[in-house]
Every structure is written in structure tokens, then in C-alpha cells.
Amino acid sequence: MKENALGIGLRSELLEALCIQPAREDIDFLEIAPENWMGIGGRKRDQLDILADKYPLIAHGLSLSIADTVPLNVGFIRDVCSFLNDYGISIYSDHLSMCRDSSGYLYDLLPVPRRKENIEYLTGRICQVQDIVGRQLVLENISYYHRYEDQMPEAEFLAAIAEQSGCGLLLDINNVYVNSRNHLEDAVAMVRCLPSNAIVYYHVAGHLELEDGSLLDTHGTKVGEEVVRLGHEVWGWHGPRPLLLERDNQVPSLDELIREVGDVQKSIAAGDRYACSI
Amino acid sequence: MRAQSEAHAPSRMVSETDELCQKIRRRKPSIYSELLRENILEVLKCSFPRFGTALAPGKLDEIASHFLSRHGAKRPQFHHIATEIVEFAHRGHELSKPLICLLEYEWILLSTEIDSARIQAPQLSGNTNWDTSKISLNPTAEIVATPFDITLVDIPVELDGTEQNYVYAVYRTVKHTVVTRSLSYVDYCLIDLIRREGEVAFNALVSAPPVQLTTDAIRQWVIEQSQNGLVICGTEC
Known part of the structure; x- marks a missing residue:
């Protein structure tokens, strides 16, 4: 995939429009959550088959739960592998997070305590996943709303895990910004500490500012100007990578979404002021 | 590593x-x-x-x-x-039992919509050789029995145990429409036979003990259910 490729997350709301149009030249790939597509049939499956013939797909998982403390769900990971193979998907990403406890799945992305003594455990699990899926696992930095005590800096933690496991990193620029605002961290310093060679692609998304001034990573608005500015820092420091716009709520039309990701990339690359109207 | x-x-x-x-x-x-x-x-x-x-x-x-x-x-x-x-x-x-029934029914609708089975288009034509025809059930079909009419907007608050059973087939058509079809006693008997056997020769369906219908009536039933997408009629190789 070319280093300045553009993509959007595939949502049900976009399926019809994407299927009836010829392959568009203004996007290069689609990102799908395998958990929403694995093992299904019917209309949605037919639509996915149509789109897989038109666009390269990236799989971005939600339920791997790489950082929980119960044994990996190996059956599920094998199913993911079959799905990736069936659709010829080479990039498989998920989150450095947990979504499960000993009782079961919670269906959300929860943070892991960032400590040196946890790195070896996590690295072992990442390697186990990579062995099963036969691909590099790419892990995303999440937005988090809970802080454990005495943690190491996030970038240092991510870098150590990437180095020791060989996993890739999916740098979510919006998540870095949201965390920096919510936890009074230096976003630019954080991204500069990440190893460039591990970064596989970037995410951008919109967030919501709550009444108390804290930010919520909603994927429900346009990308904010501050996130674009941080994206410019990232682009300048780590270089171009495929860029994906996530939009999961209040999804606009396909044309609008594709226009937005194109505009965001131009602004990130050039450092131009980005006109964002929410 | x-x-x-x-x-x-x-x-x-x-x-x-x-x-x-x-x-x-x-x-x-x-x-x-x-x-x-x-x-x-x-x-x-x-x-x-x-x-x-x-x-x-x-x-x-x-x-x-x-x-x-x-x-x-x-x-x-x-x-x-x-x-x-x-x-x-x-x-x-x-x-309550009616609420559980409704929940299960809506789950079956969802499950049928994304069932991974592939559905064949109806193959019946004017030249169908009924002697070699094999009848099978739409692979997405589920038989649902409820103690009230599930297709009505309002469901009963409670049940007193005297209600009659309503029986339906829920299935996805070749055009991906999920259908809820009310079944008569005859429908149910024939579908249950096909379901149990997996695939039934047309002649076996005619001689099936649960219902006494003429060959023409069974043929008409197969044609109708095939057009509805509930059964699939193929020819033996």
C-alpha cells in the first residue's frame, strides 16, 4: 500500500453507496472490523465480497483483548486468521487494551497498566497471536479514561512492546490528543518517542468535548483542528503513512466522508489551517 | 521471537x-x-x-x-x-413468557438475516420431472412456535396456559429478504418431514403418512413453497 494511501472505516451506512459505484480513485482502502463480518452470510456478506473485489481491505479488530489476564481466545484468533486469508487481508490491527475479564467480554476497550513487569507477559501474547495469524499484529494506542498508579509513559511502553514483540503500531492521532487533554500530557513529546519504523498506519477521528472540558473519543464528529495540527507534527516527525478516517456515529454521506479524509491529509501534510465545521 | x-x-x-x-x-x-x-x-x-x-x-x-x-x-x-x-x-x-417469545423471535430474525448458508434460486420449471425431484428445506429456515400471534403489533401481557400454538417458518429468500410465514398443519407436517430427512424425493412426500393429499395437491404445495423460497426443489443427478 502506498505511503500516502487514504482510507475510511466501512460502516453499514456506507455499504450501498460503495457497492453501486465503481472503485473510487479518491480512496485507496477500506478498514473493516472482522468481528462484524466473520462467519456471516446474506446481503452483508455479498456486499463485502463486492467491495473486496474493488478495494484492498485492512482488518481492524475490537475483541482480541490482547492485554487481559485470562488465556487468549485461540479459537477466535484462528477464525480471524481464516477470515484474513479468505479476503487476502495482510494488515491486521487491534488495540493495546483489554475487553474481557474472567467473567467474559465487556465489548469496550479498557486500558492496561503500563508497567515494565507487564511487558514480557504482553509480548508473549502478541507473539502467540502473530504465530496463529501468520502476520504481524498491529496495535493501536487507545484513548483511556482510567489511570492506574505509577505507570510508565505510554510511548515508552508502546515502544518497548513493539521492539520486543515485533508488532507494528497503529498511531491513532486523535487518541493521543484526547489523552493529552484529559490527562495533561504532552502529545507532541509522546508521538516523538514512538519508533518510526514500527508505525504502520495512522488513524484520525473526531471527538466530543464534555461540559467539564474533558474529551470523549466518539468518532461522531469531524476531525478537530487540534488533531490535524498534531497530525502535522506526526507527519513531519515520522513521515507519511496510510491515513484512515474513523467515523462510527452520525455518519455523513460517502462523498462527504471521503472529502474530509482527503482534506485532513492535505492539511496534515502541508501544515495548512484545516477548516473544521462541526 | x-x-x-x-x-x-x-x-x-x-x-x-x-x-x-x-x-x-x-x-x-x-x-x-x-x-x-x-x-x-x-x-x-x-x-x-x-x-x-x-x-x-x-x-x-x-x-x-x-x-x-x-x-x-x-x-x-x-x-x-x-x-x-x-x-x-x-x-x-x-x-414474562410472551416477552421471552418476542425476544427469541426477533433474535431468529437477526440470525436468519446473517445466516452463512447460501440459498439456491428456485429451479422449478414447466419441464420438471417430478419422478426424480428432490425436495429440501431452505437452509436458513427455522420453525418457530409461539403461544400467540407473533406477527401482531401487541403481544399479550401474560399467558394462562390455554392458548393455541401458532407455527411459523422464518427464512431468508434468495434476494435476502427475511420472511415470516405462518404454517398450516399440513405445511408443518410436510416441512417437518423434509427437515428430518434433509432431502426427500417427491414421490416419498406423496406417500408420507402424516398427511393425506393427492399427488396434484402435493405438487401444487411444492410449487408454491418453492416460489415462496421455503423449499428447494432439485433434480436427482
Whole structure:
């Protein structure tokens, strides 16, 4: 995939429009959550088959739960592998997070305590996943709303895990910004500490500012100007990578979404002021 | 680096992450508690729209909260959250029989919509050789029996045990439409026979003991159900 490729997350709301149009030249790939597509049939499956013939797909998982403390769900990971193979998907990403406890799945992305003594455990699990899926696992930095005590800096933690496991990193620029605002961290310093060679692609998304001034990573608005500015820092420091716009709520039309990701990339690359109207 | 057998998590990591999850499950005030509850509520509303509107005000929120605090979901796929909710409703929540029926019925609609089976287009033509025809059921078909008419907008509040059974076939057509078809006694007998056998020769269907119909009537039944998409009529090779 070319280093300045553009993509959007595939949502049900976009399926019809994407299927009836010829392959568009203004996007290069689609990102799908395998958990929403694995093992299904019917209309949605037919639509996915149509789109897989038109666009390269990236799989971005939600339920791997790489950082929980119960044994990996190996059956599920094998199913993911079959799905990736069936659709010829080479990039498989998920989150450095947990979504499960000993009782079961919670269906959300929860943070892991960032400590040196946890790195070896996590690295072992990442390697186990990579062995099963036969691909590099790419892990995303999440937005988090809970802080454990005495943690190491996030970038240092991510870098150590990437180095020791060989996993890739999916740098979510919006998540870095949201965390920096919510936890009074230096976003630019954080991204500069990440190893460039591990970064596989970037995410951008919109967030919501709550009444108390804290930010919520909603994927429900346009990308904010501050996130674009941080994206410019990232682009300048780590270089171009495929860029994906996530939009999961209040999804606009396909044309609008594709226009937005194109505009965001131009602004990130050039450092131009980005006109964002929410 | 290749993975060795899976190691145990450091004990502090276990205790800290357990504590966070327990707080979320017990709805101690946090963004996560609210987000998770809203996620489950959204699935309930989208997957079970009639069930949601049939409940008393506030009951849906209660189910979402109890699901989080009491249910250990085992399925990672998001389209299976609805399945987990149905399991939870069976085991852990006090719902009336009509509400459980409605929940299960809406789950069957969802499940049929995404069933991985491929459906063949109807193959009957004017030249069909009935002597070599084999009849099978649409692979997505589920037979549903309910103690009230599930297709009505309003469902009964309670049941007194004297209700008659309504029987339906729920299936997906070749054009991906999910159909609920009410079945007569004759329909049910013939479909049950086909379902049990997997595939039945037309002549075997004619001589089936449960119903006494003429060959012409059975032929007409097969043609109609094939056009409806409920049965598939193929020719023996």
C-alpha cells in the first residue's frame, strides 16, 4: 500500500453507496472490523465480497483483548486468521487494551497498566497471536479514561512492546490528543518517542468535548483542528503513512466522508489551517 | 521471537484490571460504566425493537445494567451480543413468557438475516420431472412456535396456559429478504418431514403418512413453497 494511501472505516451506512459505484480513485482502502463480518452470510456478506473485489481491505479488530489476564481466545484468533486469508487481508490491527475479564467480554476497550513487569507477559501474547495469524499484529494506542498508579509513559511502553514483540503500531492521532487533554500530557513529546519504523498506519477521528472540558473519543464528529495540527507534527516527525478516517456515529454521506479524509491529509501534510465545521 | 506456552499475568496486573472491570460491572460511577451500558442499550434497541417497545418504561435500562453486572459474555463477535442477551434473558432475568417469545423471535430474525448458508434460486420449471425431484428445506429456515400471534403489533401481557400454538417458518429468500410465514398443519407436517430427512424425493412426500393429499395437491404445495423460497426443489443427478 502506498505511503500516502487514504482510507475510511466501512460502516453499514456506507455499504450501498460503495457497492453501486465503481472503485473510487479518491480512496485507496477500506478498514473493516472482522468481528462484524466473520462467519456471516446474506446481503452483508455479498456486499463485502463486492467491495473486496474493488478495494484492498485492512482488518481492524475490537475483541482480541490482547492485554487481559485470562488465556487468549485461540479459537477466535484462528477464525480471524481464516477470515484474513479468505479476503487476502495482510494488515491486521487491534488495540493495546483489554475487553474481557474472567467473567467474559465487556465489548469496550479498557486500558492496561503500563508497567515494565507487564511487558514480557504482553509480548508473549502478541507473539502467540502473530504465530496463529501468520502476520504481524498491529496495535493501536487507545484513548483511556482510567489511570492506574505509577505507570510508565505510554510511548515508552508502546515502544518497548513493539521492539520486543515485533508488532507494528497503529498511531491513532486523535487518541493521543484526547489523552493529552484529559490527562495533561504532552502529545507532541509522546508521538516523538514512538519508533518510526514500527508505525504502520495512522488513524484520525473526531471527538466530543464534555461540559467539564474533558474529551470523549466518539468518532461522531469531524476531525478537530487540534488533531490535524498534531497530525502535522506526526507527519513531519515520522513521515507519511496510510491515513484512515474513523467515523462510527452520525455518519455523513460517502462523498462527504471521503472529502474530509482527503482534506485532513492535505492539511496534515502541508501544515495548512484545516477548516473544521462541526 | 516465537511464542512459548502462555504465561500468567503478573499478580498486580491481575488485581488492578479485575478491580477496574468489577467497578464497571457494578456500575460504580465512571465513563466506562456509562459507555458500556449505552453500548448494550443500543444493541437492545437495534436488535430487538419490538421487545424494547413492549417493555415497561425503564425496564430496558435495567436489563442493560443487569446484563453488564451479571452476565459473562463468551462470544467476541459483536453480532453475537444479541445472542448473549437472549442467553442472559433465559438465565438471569425475570421476563414474562410472551416477552421471552418476542425476544427469541426477533433474535431468529437477526440470525436468519446473517445466516452463512447460501440459498439456491428456485429451479422449478414447466419441464420438471417430478419422478426424480428432490425436495429440501431452505437452509436458513427455522420453525418457530409461539403461544400467540407473533406477527401482531401487541403481544399479550401474560399467558394462562390455554392458548393455541401458532407455527411459523422464518427464512431468508434468495434476494435476502427475511420472511415470516405462518404454517398450516399440513405445511408443518410436510416441512417437518423434509427437515428430518434433509432431502426427500417427491414421490416419498406423496406417500408420507402424516398427511393425506393427492399427488396434484402435493405438487401444487411444492410449487408454491418453492416460489415462496421455503423449499428447494432439485433434480436427482
